[in-house]
Amino acid sequence: MTGTTQDDYTDRYARRVRGMTTSEIRALFAVASRPEVVSLAGGSPYIAALPLDAVGEMLNKLGSEQGATSLQYGIGQGTIELREQICEVMSLSGITGASPDDVVVTVGGQQALDLLARLFLDPGDVVLAEGPTYVGALGVFQAAQAQVRHVAMDADGLIPAALEEAIAEGVASGRPAKFLYTIPTFQNPAGVTLSEARREEILDICERAGLLVIEDDPYGMLSFEGDAPRPLRARRREGVFYCSTFSKTFAPGLRVGWILAPHAVRDKLVMMSEANVLCPSAFAQGAVTQYLTTMPWREQIKVYREIYRERRDALLSALEDLMPAGTSWTRPTGGLFIWATLPDGLDSKAMVPRAIAARVAYVPGTGFYADGTGRNNMRLNYSFSTPERLREGVRRLSGVIEQELATRAVFGASATISSPRRRGPAAADTPGPDLA
Ligand code: PMP
Numbered sequence: 001m002t003g004t005t006q007d008d009y010t011d012r013y014a015r016r017v018r019g020m021t022t023s024e025i026r027a028l029f030a031v032a033s034r035p036e037v038v039s040l041a042g043g044s045p046y047i048a049a050l051p052l053d054a055v056g057e058m059l060n061k062l063g064s065e066q067g068a069t070s071l072q073y074g075i076g077q078g079t080i081e082l083r084e085q086i087c088e089v090m091s092l093s094g095i096t097g098a099s100p101d102d103v104v105v106t107v108g109g110q111q112a113l114d115l116l117a118r119l120f121l122d123p124g125d126v127v128l129a130e131g132p133t134y135v136g137a138l139g140v141f142q143a144a145q146a147q148v149r150h151v152a153m154d155a156d157g158l159i160p161a162a163l164e165e166a167i168a169e170g171v172a173s174g175r176p177a178k179f180l181y182t183i184p185t186f187q188n189p190a191g192v193t194l195s196e197a198r199r200e201e202i203l204d205i206c207e208r209a210g211l212l213v214i215e216d217d218p219y220g221m222l223s224f225e226g227d228a229p230r231p232l233r234a235r236r237r238e239g240v241f242y243c244s245t246f247s248k249t250f251a252p253g254l255r256v257g258w259i260l261a262p263h264a265v266r267d268k269l270v271m272m273s274e275a276n277v278l279c280p281s282a283f284a285q286g287a288v289t290q291y292l293t294t295m296p297w298r299e300q301i302k303v304y305r306e307i308y309r310e311r312r313d314a315l316l317s318a319l320e321d322l323m324p325a326g327t328s329w330t331r332p333t334g335g336l337f338i339w340a341t342l343p344d345g346l347d348s349k350a351m352v353p354r355a356i357a358a359r360v361a362y363v364p365g366t367g368f369y370a371d372g373t374g375r376n377n378m379r380l381n382y383s384f385s386t387p388e389r390l391r392e393g394v395r396r397l398s399g400v401i402e403q404e405l406a407t408r409a410v411f412g413a414s415a416t417i418s419s420p421r422r423r424g425p426a427a428a429d430t431p432g433p434d435l436a
Contacts, residue, residue: 078105157194186335
């Protein structure tokens with residue numbers, strides 16, 4: 001079979017694969033990783049802030065002194081040492097009294113989402129999710145052949161009335177949603193946080209409707225202004241699946257995350273994970289355990305917070321100083337992302353090649369919606385670039401936007417718009433997508 005192309009396999013693919021398309025944006029991002037391009041596109045933590053020599057030494061010892069276990073298969077649920085430590089980590093966010101028995105260690109937060117999708121979703125099932133939402137969750141739901149119905153947010157996160165409306169719509173159409181997938185704290189991509197007042201309200205609505213909640217919380221510990229509101233799982237033990245990861249508080253390269261599940265479901269999750277990966281990496285789990293045991297991990301989180309706060313401030317003030325009138329953006333109090341809304345009629349996806357030519361990259365808003373919304377939005381990341389680079393990136397970006405506006409003034413608005421803007425939260429309050 002020489003000279004075959006991917007298309008030769010089209011008729012053989014499983015149905016779940018047929019909706020999967022490669023985005024043209026992907027090709028552009030290969031260019032975006034060139035050093036001359038200021039990338040506001042990724043979602044990478046600033047790993048250079050870790051004490052890499054000490055981490056290297058720790059990993060070396062893990063192989064040489066504990067290789068008999070760290071290089072061996074482990075158990076599907078994850079090591080008991082790590083599950084106990086995860087309970088301690090969660091208690092810092094306000095989830096107290098969790099049992100290590102109800103924790104399932106996963107291959108990053110991403111596998112946590114995949115396992116829950118496999119556990120609950122049949123083809124055609126409906127999932128409720130913030131609009132915009134995490135692009136990797138959209139990929140998981142698409143692979144499960146589920147349909148995502150977005151629920152609007154504003155500056156205080158999910159809008160309770162919009163959630164009630166979405167639930168009622170599902171019931172009325174005979175297809176009630178299976179669960180709500182939510183990132184309540186420092187949302188990716190929107191950068192907004194569900195307010196304290198709304199947390200109870202959202203939980204009450206879900207409880208009344210019998211709707212399960214998947215709470216995805218990779219960023220909760222990266223707060224810039226005091227502690228983040230307590231997670232939803234800290235308020236309800238049943239009906240809430242709490243997912244998190246060491247990717248943002250330690251290192252994503254190790255691929256260690258977890259689910260804290262209601263007790264009844266734990267066994268099924270473990271079986272699902274065994275079918276999927278047999279067991280999470282013993283070496284990666286050992287590395288996290290050693291890191292949490294022997295290194296100042298709480299101080300490291302403070303280091304990350306300080307760096308990201310400085311970079312958020314730099315990006316916000318560059319946007320304030322340089323962006324053309326009519327552009328708005330969210331003001332995150334933690335996490336890694338800002339969601340920007342362009343002047344009406346501009347198309348962030350169509351603009352990508354021009355931005356790359358101007359040596360700046362971002363992720364267009366459409367990637368964060370399952371329904372084509374988000375054309376005049378973009379997600380901007382501030383965790384990876386220095387304050388100076390961020391400012392230079394915004395300078396380049398604002399130049400591209402100004403040029404778009406000038407072109408539009410000459411050729412008319414329809415020159416750059418290919419789909420109407422959908423109804424949604426007010427521009428300044430709206431969140432949007434990411435690659436990580
Ligand atoms: N959930 C959200 C909201 C994320 O932003 C990410 C990573 N960007 C993940 C899950 C997956 O994280 P991990 O690297 O642990 O797989």
